[in-house]
Amino acid sequence: MAPVVFHQVTKEFPGGTTAVDALDLEIPDGELMVLVGPSGCGKSTALRMIAGLEQPSSGRITIGERDMTGLSPGARDVAMVFQSYALYPHMSVRDNLAFPLRRRRMGRDEIGRRVTEMAEMLELGELLKRKPAQLSGGQRQRVAMGRALIREPVAFLLDEPLSNLDAKLRTELRAELKRLHRRLGTTMVYVTHDQIEAMTLGDRIAVMNRGRLQQVGSPDEIYRRPCNLFVGRFVGSPAMNLLPGPAVGRGADVIAGVRPEAMHRAGEVAGGIPLELVTDVVEPLGSDVYVHGSAGGEAVVARLPGNVQVSPGDRLALAIDPADLHLFDRETEGRLAHE
Amino acid sequence: MRARLPFSPRHLALVPISAVMVLPLVWMLVTSVESLDQTRHFPPTLIPTAFHWSNYREAWNEAPFGRFFLNSVIVTGTAVLSNLILCSLAGYAFARLRFLGRELLFVALLATLMVPFQVIMIPTFLIVQHLGLVDSLGGLIAPNLVTPFGIFLLRQFFRTLPVDLEEAARIDGSTRLGVLLRVVLPLSLPALATLGIVTFLWTWNDFLWPLIVITSTDQSTVQLGLASFQGAHVTKWNLLMAGNVMALAPMLVVFIGAQRWFVRSLATTGIR
Numbered sequence: 001m002a003p004v005v006f007h008q009v010t011k012e013f014p015g016g017t018t019a020v021d022a023l024d025l026e027i028p029d030g031e032l033m034v035l036v037g038p039s040g041c042g043k044s045t046a047l048r049m050i051a052g053l054e055q056p057s058s059g060r061i062t063i064g065e066r067d068m069t070g071l072s073p074g075a076r077d078v079a080m081v082f083q084s085y086a087l088y089p090h091m092s093v094r095d096n097l098a099f100p101l102r103r104r105r106m107g108r109d110e111i112g113r114r115v116t117e118m119a120e121m122l123e124l125g126e127l128l129k130r131k132p133a134q135l136s137g138g139q140r141q142r143v144a145m146g147r148a149l150i151r152e153p154v155a156f157l158l159d160e161p162l163s164n165l166d167a168k169l170r171t172e173l174r175a176e177l178k179r180l181h182r183r184l185g186t187t188m189v190y191v192t193h194d195q196i197e198a199m200t201l202g203d204r205i206a207v208m209n210r211g212r213l214q215q216v217g218s219p220d221e222i223y224r225r226p227c228n229l230f231v232g233r234f235v236g237s238p239a240m241n242l243l244p245g246p247a248v249g250r251g252a253d254v255i256a257g258v259r260p261e262a263m264h265r266a267g268e269v270a271g272g273i274p275l276e277l278v279t280d281v282v283e284p285l286g287s288d289v290y291v292h293g294s295a296g297g298e299a300v301v302a303r304l305p306g307n308v309q310v311s312p313g314d315r316l317a318l319a320i321d322p323a324d325l326h327l328f329d330r331e332t333e334g335r336l337a338h339e
Numbered sequence: 340m341r342a343r344l345p346f347s348p349r350h351l352a353l354v355p356i357s358a359v360m361v362l363p364l365v366w367m368l369v370t371s372v373e374s375l376d377q378t379r380h381f382p383p384t385l386i387p388t389a390f391h392w393s394n395y396r397e398a399w400n401e402a403p404f405g406r407f408f409l410n411s412v413i414v415t416g417t418a419v420l421s422n423l424i425l426c427s428l429a430g431y432a433f434a435r436l437r438f439l440g441r442e443l444l445f446v447a448l449l450a451t452l453m454v455p456f457q458v459i460m461i462p463t464f465l466i467v468q469h470l471g472l473v474d475s476l477g478g479l480i481a482p483n484l485v486t487p488f489g490i491f492l493l494r495q496f497f498r499t500l501p502v503d504l505e506e507a508a509r510i511d512g513s514t515r516l517g518v519l520l521r522v523v524l525p526l527s528l529p530a531l532a533t534l535g536i537v538t539f540l541w542t543w544n545d546f547l548w549p550l551i552v553i554t555s556t557d558q559s560t561v562q563l564g565l566a567s568f569q570g571a572h573v574t575k576w577n578l579l580m581a582g583n584v585m586a587l588a589p590m591l592v593v594f595i596g597a598q599r600w601f602v603r604s605l606a607t608t609g610i611r
Contacts, residue, residue, distance in 0.1 A: 074511070
């Protein structure tokens with residue numbers, strides 16, 4: 001177990017793309033850190049640099065106290081779960097689990113003991129003799145986790161490990177992963193493009209965009225105080241609505257972000273900023289209803305209680321609590337303090 | 340009616356073509372059991388009336404065939420083995436390692452594929468002579484230790500394997516060589532089988548190069564030995580064909596045994 005630290009790490013690929021730009025990030029010992037961002041934001045490259053599969057163009061990465069620069073992947077004592085699981089197709093589940101231990105010249109008895117233990121923990125006992133092709137998606141995922149966990153690495157890297165699973169299994173395994181992390185207390189770095197996964201899993205979240213770190217913080221911080229327009233739009237589903245300043249009684253140099261759930265029917269909020277929503281599409285979800293439409297000249301989604309009756313074409317009188325406004329500078333897109 | 344056939348009726352067009360392909364083989368087999376007189380009969384008999392199995396014994400005894408076979412097996416076996424090892428190493432480097440000038444080197448390698456053997460025959464001979472390998476099995480083996488085709492074939496195949504597997508193995512503690520041995524090669528058996536067979540066929544059937552390099556009988560290969568049945572004035576066709584059948588047998592065994600792999604591999608490599 002060890003902290004993972006990026007010191008001013010930059011990665012440029014031949015051809016001039018800068019995948020990661022001067023990344024400073026400290027992942028304390030035992031933390032589950034989620035790197036999240038749209039595809040091509042550099043999160044996977046950052047992860048691959050921890051693993052040693054890519055070398056930084058400049059800057060250093062340390063794991064524990066050790067500088068990892070130039071070390072081969074095998075010498076770093078980290079384990080990784082791939083999106084494709086990367087199970088060795090020609091080996092049985094048992095051999096897949098034993099593979100990292102054999103490469104470390106562990107004794108035969110010790111290997112046998114650990115494989116049995118791991119199989120028990122991940123409920124793989126009956127599958128040990130099977131080949132990966134004979135397993136279901138969820139089982140493969142478990143084997144991939146097992147192969148990473150079995151050698152008790154100092155840090156555990158996960159590259160979109162759940163994205164090949166169906167929605168139900170994904171939710172189950174997400175919870176399982178969280179339990180696992182609590183039980184093992186190993187440093188984990190988890191890469192995903194799915195902000196819901198990031199919010200539900202992470203102790204802290206690092207949001208990246210175009211190679212640059214945008215914001216690091218607890219899921220709550222990221223959600224409640226996004227540091228710029230990008231983070232505000234990226235986190236939360238449906239996405240934050242953006243309105244021109246004048247529509248909510250602010251200056252023209254301001255963009256106002258409003259979460260869909262911060263839109264209430266007029267009269268429910270004392271001293272609320274009024275807003276008229278022309279309804280276009282209504283999506284009832286049972287507990288809630290998503291009302292799509294336009295307000296202040298922008299496309300807007302409001303999340304209202306499920307018992308609200310709305311039809312397309314209706315004009316809804318809404319109100320926003322001024323405290324729920326996220327104000328961003330139109331030029332810099334950075335967050336503005338409430339005046 | 341069409342549904343009764345286990346294949347498309349269009350494939351029936353292949354029947355006459357396969358007949359044409361098979362005819363020379365049948366003729367060879369028939370001739371190999373005929374007497375010398377029968378072989379000169381016109382029109383040729385395709386259904387033999389008497390079987391002169393002694394042709395095989397005679398052919399075997401006429402020349403030191405045992406020696407020829409041994410030589411061919413040594414040369415072919417070494418070439419197959421060394422091609423599998425060296426082409427794997429070079430193919431992997433070209434497929435996965437990043438090094439300066441990789442693409443340029445690879446293009447140069449491919450370019451050598453386009454040079455016919457007749458063009459480099461004499462320079463190759465001079466090199467072999469310089470190495471002191473003329474008229475020895477070493478002279479037959481050395482130029483065939485590694486082939487550009489083999490490197491190309493394996494590189495193309497290795498590139499189709501998921502990189503994730505290799506990266507996983509490296510994180511799990513394998514060296515590059517370990518990745519090649521434990522992950523890449525076990526997954527490349529079809530391509531390795533193809534390369535093995537192709538090398539076997541090429542080396543086993545090679546006639547021109549042994550003809551140039553080998554002068555003494557005890558260094559001859561099977562193909563050279565067969566040529567000795569063809570005299571300037573008289574050719575003992577029945578003995579020649581009996582020798583041919585014997586020379587063909589190992590190839591047939593290898594080919595039939597590995598055909599399944601062979602076809603699958605060519606279908607899955609980048610060569611389309």
